[in-house]
Structure formats: C-alpha cells, structure tokens
Amino acid sequence: MHRYPRWPIHLALLLAGFVMLVPFYWVLKTSVSGENIYAYPPSIVPARIHPFFYVDVWYSIPFARYLLNSVVVSAIAVAGNVLFNAMAGYALTHGFRGKSTVVLLFLTCMMVPFQATIIPAYLITGRLGLLDSWLGLALPQCSTIICIFVFKASFDAVPRSLIDAARIDGLSEWRIVWHVMMPLSKSAIATNVILAFIWSWNNFLWPLIMTRSADMQTLPLGLARFLSYQEDTTGALYAFCIMVLAPGLLLFLLAQKEFMRGLTSGAVKG
Amino acid sequence: MASWARILMHRFVFVPGLLAVMAIAWNAYVFSHDHGIVEGRVVDAAGRPVAGATVALWVYNFTTYEEKEHVSTGADGVFRFTNNPSHRIQISAEKPGLGRSERVLVFLYFRSQDIAIAAPLRLAQGG
Amino acid sequence: MAAFWRVRHRTRQALLLWCFLAPSLAIFLLYRVLPVVWNLVLSFQYWSPLKAAEPAGFDHYEDLLADDVFWQALWNTLIVIASAPVGILIALMLALLVNSEIRGRDVYRTVIFTSYPLMTVAVAIIWRWMFDERVGLLNYAARASHLIDSPIPFLNSFIWALPCVIVANIWQMLGFYMIILLTGLQNIPHELHEAAAIDGANALRRFQRITLPLLRPSIFLAFVIGMLNSVTSFDLVYVMTGGGPGRATEILVTYIYKLGFMQTKFDDAAAVTVVFFVLLVATTWGANQFAGGDAGAAETE
Numbered sequence: 001m002h003r004y005p006r007w008p009i010h011l012a013l014l015l016a017g018f019v020m021l022v023p024f025y026w027v028l029k030t031s032v033s034g035e036n037i038y039a040y041p042p043s044i045v046p047a048r049i050h051p052f053f054y055v056d057v058w059y060s061i062p063f064a065r066y067l068l069n070s071v072v073v074s075a076i077a078v079a080g081n082v083l084f085n086a087m088a089g090y091a092l093t094h095g096f097r098g099k100s101t102v103v104l105l106f107l108t109c110m111m112v113p114f115q116a117t118i119i120p121a122y123l124i125t126g127r128l129g130l131l132d133s134w135l136g137l138a139l140p141q142c143s144t145i146i147c148i149f150v151f152k153a154s155f156d157a158v159p160r161s162l163i164d165a166a167r168i169d170g171l172s173e174w175r176i177v178w179h180v181m182m183p184l185s186k187s188a189i190a191t192n193v194i195l196a197f198i199w200s201w202n203n204f205l206w207p208l209i210m211t212r213s214a215d216m217q218t219l220p221l222g223l224a225r226f227l228s229y230q231e232d233t234t235g236a237l238y239a240f241c242i243m244v245l246a247p248g249l250l251l252f253l254l255a256q257k258e259f260m261r262g263l264t265s266g267a268v269k270g
Numbered sequence: 271m272a273s274w275a276r277i278l279m280h281r282f283v284f285v286p287g288l289l290a291v292m293a294i295a296w297n298a299y300v301f302s303h304d305h306g307i308v309e310g311r312v313v314d315a316a317g318r319p320v321a322g323a324t325v326a327l328w329v330y331n332f333t334t335y336e337e338k339e340h341v342s343t344g345a346d347g348v349f350r351f352t353n354n355p356s357h358r359i360q361i362s363a364e365k366p367g368l369g370r371s372e373r374v375l376v377f378l379y380f381r382s383q384d385i386a387i388a389a390p391l392r393l394a395q396g397g
Numbered sequence: 398m399a400a401f402w403r404v405r406h407r408t409r410q411a412l413l414l415w416c417f418l419a420p421s422l423a424i425f426l427l428y429r430v431l432p433v434v435w436n437l438v439l440s441f442q443y444w445s446p447l448k449a450a451e452p453a454g455f456d457h458y459e460d461l462l463a464d465d466v467f468w469q470a471l472w473n474t475l476i477v478i479a480s481a482p483v484g485i486l487i488a489l490m491l492a493l494l495v496n497s498e499i500r501g502r503d504v505y506r507t508v509i510f511t512s513y514p515l516m517t518v519a520v521a522i523i524w525r526w527m528f529d530e531r532v533g534l535l536n537y538a539a540r541a542s543h544l545i546d547s548p549i550p551f552l553n554s555f556i557w558a559l560p561c562v563i564v565a566n567i568w569q570m571l572g573f574y575m576i577i578l579l580t581g582l583q584n585i586p587h588e589l590h591e592a593a594a595i596d597g598a599n600a601l602r603r604f605q606r607i608t609l610p611l612l613r614p615s616i617f618l619a620f621v622i623g624m625l626n627s628v629t630s631f632d633l634v635y636v637m638t639g640g641g642p643g644r645a646t647e648i649l650v651t652y653i654y655k656l657g658f659m660q661t662k663f664d665d666a667a668a669v670t671v672v673f674f675v676l677l678v679a680t681t682w683g684a685n686q687f688a689g690g691d692a693g694a695a696e697t698e
Contacts, residue, residue, distance in 0.1 A: 006499055009494050009497055009499055010499060012494055013491075013494050013495065013499075013505045016491055016494075016505070016509055017505060017508040017509065019568075020508055020509050020511060020512055020568070020571070020572075021508065021511075022534070023523045023524065023527055023534075023568070024523070026523070026526065026527060026534050027522075027523045027526055030526065037532065038531050038532055039532070040531060040532055040537075041532075041537060041540075041541070042532040042534075042537055050377065051379075052358070052377040052379075055357050055358075055377070055378070055379055055380065056357070056358065059357050059381060060332075080420075083420075084420040084421045084424070085421065087417040087418070087420065087421070088417060088418050088420075088421040088422075090417060091414040091415075091417040091418045092418075094410075094414055096410075096411050096414050096415075097411065102418065102422070105422075105425070105430075106425070109425045109429040109430065111677070111678065111681065112429045112430075112432075112433055112674070113625055113628075113629045113677065114629070115629040115631060115650045115653070115673075116432070116433070116436070116670050116673055116674045116677070117428060117429060117432035117433065117436070118653065118654070118657065118670075119432075119435075119436065119439070119653070119657045119663055119666055119667055119670065120431060120432035120435035120436055120439070121428050121432055122657075122658075123435070123663075124427060124428070124431065124432070139424070139428075140424065140428040142420075142424055143420065143421040143424045143425065145425075148421060173410075173413050173417075198514050201516070202514075202515070202516045202517060202518075204516075204517065204518050204631070204632040204635075205631050205632065205654070208654075209654075209658060219516070220516050220517075220518040220519075220632070223516075223518050223519065223522065224518050224635070224636050227522065227636065237522065238522070238526065241519050241522045241523065244516060244518075244519050245515055245516065245519045248514055248515055248516060249511070249515065250285070251514075252511065252514045252515075253507075254281055254282065254285055255282075256507055256510075259514065260510065260576050263573065263576060263577075264576060264577060264580040
C-alpha cells in the first residue's frame, strides 16, 4: 500500500466534524446567553452566561408532562416491539405453509412510509377509540419489520442442538423463545430497544395528528407548539431545544455501537 | 472485580444511576430551600442604609411582571419578603424624599428559592 | 394412530406459529395495508366525517390536476428527491476518509453520525436559527467576510427557502449515509485492493474498478432510504418554514397534512396520498433498475 500523508485526511475530517458540531454550539450559546440574542453582530462566545432560560422553560411550559408522555409512549412502543418482533422472528425461523406470503407481505409493508397512511391511520385510531391516549400513540409503532428480520437472523444463529434439547426437555414453544433464544440474542434485543426507542421518541407527525388535548402531547410536539406560541425573543426556545435534545444525545452516546450496528444490519437485510 | 461491581460499572447502570442520584440530591436541596424568602438592603445615594423605605416585589406572569406585595425596611435598611412564589422577580425600593431605585431583575434557580440579594438597592433622586 | 397424532401436532404447531405472528401481522394489516386500500377507496369518494360516502369517480384527481398547489408540491418533492445523490456523494467522500487508517476514526465517525438520531423538530429549530436573517451564523459569516452587504432572508425568500431545507436535511442524514457506505466499504476484501496494487493499478483506478462496483448495493440502499426519508421529511419542513413563503417549500406530505387535517378535506388528501405513494414506488423501482436489477438483495455473497 502506498504511504500517503495523513494530515490532509485529518484536516478534511476535522472540517466535517466542525460543520456537524457548529450548529449545536450556536444554539447552545444562544440558550445560555445573557445578552440580547438579536443584537448584531452576534457574539461567538457570549460575554454573560446564565442558565436561567432553562428555569424559565421548566416552569412556563409543562416540560415534565411532555417528558412523561414521551417516556410512557416510548416505553410501550419498546416493550411491544421486543415482544411482538421476537415472536414474529421466531415464527419465521420455522417453515410453514404460507410463510413466503407472509415474508412478501412484510417486505411490501416496508415500502409503505408512515406519511402515506396518516389519514386512514387517524380514522382507524378514532374508530378504535384510542385518540388522545398513550396506547393509541404507541400502537402503530409497536412492531417494525427491520427488527423482525434482525431477530430472525439472530434466532437462526442459535444452534439447533440447543433447541432440540429444550424440546426434549418438554419446554413449550413459548418457553423456548424466552429461556433459550432470547438470552442468546442480547445484541438483537439491544438493537431493537434502541431503534424502537429513538423512532418513537422522535416521532412528530403521529402525535401531531393524534393528540387533541394539550396534556397528552409529547416532547417534539411541545417543542413545535412552543415555537408558534412564543415570539422567540428570548433564548427560552433554544433552551427548550437543548433540553429536548439532551436525552436523545445521551442515549446515543451511551449506545453508539448498538445503534450503528442495528441500523446497518437492519438496512442490509433490505 | 466482584460481580456486583461489574454490573454497577456497566454504562447502562452507571449513567442512569448517577443521573438519579443527582436528581434526588437536587430535589432535596430545593425542598429545603424553597420558603420564598427574599432579603436585601436599601441604601441611599451615599451608601447609608435607609430605614422605612417601601420595597415592592414584582412577580413574573407570562410576559410581564405584576406587583405582588410591599414591605418596609427596618432600621438597618434590611427588608424581607416571605412568600415569593415565583422563579423570576423584580424588586424596587422607594422613599419619598430620597427617591427611588431601579427595578432590579432577580433570576432564581427554582420557584420560591430563598435568596439574599447581595447588591443593595440604591435610591436616587429623580428616578 | 401415530400418524393421526403427528398431523394433529403439526397443525397445532402451525397454529402456534400463526399465533406468534398474529400481533405483528395485526399491526401491519391495520396500519399499513388497510390504510393503503382505504386511501385508494377514499380517493374515489366524496366523504366527510359527518356525511355518508358518495362515489366521486375521478373528480378528485381532476381537481388535483387543476390545482396549482399540488403541482408546486410535486415539483418541490421531485427537487428534494434529486437532492439525495448530493448528500450521498458527500457521505461517500467522508466514508472513504474515515475508512482510511488514521487514528481517532471512531471519534470522527461518532461526531459525524451524531446528527442522525436527534429529533428532527429540534434539528429544524437549530437550522432555523442558523439561517436567521438577523443573527444567523450563515448571514453573519457571509457579511463578516464581505460576501454580501445586506442580510439574505434565507427562509423567507422564494429562491433560498427550499435549498435551505435541503441543506438541513442533508446535514442530518450525512452520518446515516456515511455509516451505510462505510459498512459497504469495510465489506470489500482487502486482498482485492492489494492484488490490484501489485498489478500496478493506482488509487484512482482501484477506486473505479474495485470499490465503486462493489459499493453499488450500498449506494443504492443509501439512495432509497435517503430518498424515502427526504420525501417524507414532514417534520423538517413544517417546523422550519411551514410550507415556505407562499408555497415555496410545500412538499406532497405537508400538502396532504394541510388538506386532511387543517382543511378537513379527507377525500382530496387521499387522492394526493395515492399520487404520492405511486411516485414513491415508481422512484424506488426506477432506482432499482438503474442500479442494475434486484439490488434490494444487498446481501452480496
């Protein structure tokens, strides 16, 4: 292999990193700035720093309620995902009549983006009486096809001998899944949890359509509503933005490997 | 390492655990310091404490400040409010003859935080 | 007798498997299959939540063809689709850089990927602030370096609004594209490169002859996902510009939302949804053809 100088690569990557991080810094600096944020020229590092916009946001909007809603909905979605996807993935590891139809159905469902279903989904949820409820918010997100295939791949890798031994021991199918397969699929579970959580946490359009009352709103919705209510003359909007980003960012930093692995493995499966 | 220590050090336990501990500690602090006491001093233009000045407390309400209550300073120029409900207040002082002070904006970290304002309210003529 | 029990066991087994599949199937049938069918049916009816449905024939589609906003939204959506390759190109360069043997590549990879898992609403607010006419960073930088004299109202201008939204979208998706391409790059066996180098091919030829063809499935995948994502980027458009000055940034998805949930014209919105869905399927199929066959089977052996 050729020896080529490293520093241009570092330079280019540093530039890319800078471009990726600067918007965060700009918003962060505005959220703690003690000066008039609309003064031109804007200061790169504000002279006076204070965290009081965060206090404002905490008290003037129901941040705790939005957070609770987001957490509950995401928890339901994650639990549903792990449960249903594992079951479906396990079923797909066996051959049965109609399996190829089911697989085809799943693959075609992947082609249908959520945005193309909003009107009927809203009407269906209305008929089910689930509008404005946590369950209604979480239900469409309780199963994802990518994750089903991730589980299937993980279950396929479990050695047959283990399953046969479990069957001989008299375990029912249900117990086989939970006591034999799942403990061996920790990375698939982690991937599923992370992906399901992030997708439901960031979901904006569905809560926008679904929620009627102000105290069932989730964080993204609360953030967008804040934008339209307040004239953003203070840094409060940006403090809210940072507060909303913090959990997602924290989770990402904690779980980077699982995240990237989940995206690529799911994506590669088509 | 002992197995319980290994579990504890795992990032998914350690970080949320740390956050929970911080949240509890912060809430304990808030709980013990939220009596709504606001103290401060009033001085005149020369720096001498002013007794009997009227100090007004303004409380943040959506976009403006509303006047909530008045209190008089004691002999040493010290005033004390006892039930501030808000996280953002303004105070101003006035004494007929000596003038009034500016409206000073005070940011608090949480509602009804007990605070002793360091800089005194300065009365000035023609305010 | 034993055969009877075997059959019983097999059907019980099959029944159990179907039970396992049931919850996921139910969710997909309810929230993916049924909506597509319902949309189609609804687009051929006059319906509002208070009245019964009446057949409408092709009326809604005729209304669509005569609707200026629809054409503007369609045009904007096509522009957004066409912008996906730009992002993929940049991500390809980044992936090549990150793939080289330098120290700290994991840090670079994480930093570049950070924007993807964030809430799109927050990203929209961040970029709204960056493009702000008074104190946005871009205006400030341009004025400070004397490129322009007076600030450009980026998000309020008919020419700049859509490109700005596209920039924000590419910023958010760069990390994701890069990860996909990086995985594809890392799957190319080293020996191929080494063999070619021994045979005397320089870096550029190696790239053209080895890297690029083997990367095609990843590029196709990135394109499809990127296109799907940008075309459905309701969050970004709604929060950044709300459809733009006039209708400059209106895309099909936002138009569907406005028709359906702000004007309560569910049947018109259903017709637009059908067109949107057809456009998506057509673009994906077209990309598939362009990538040379069933590139969806990206599990390259």
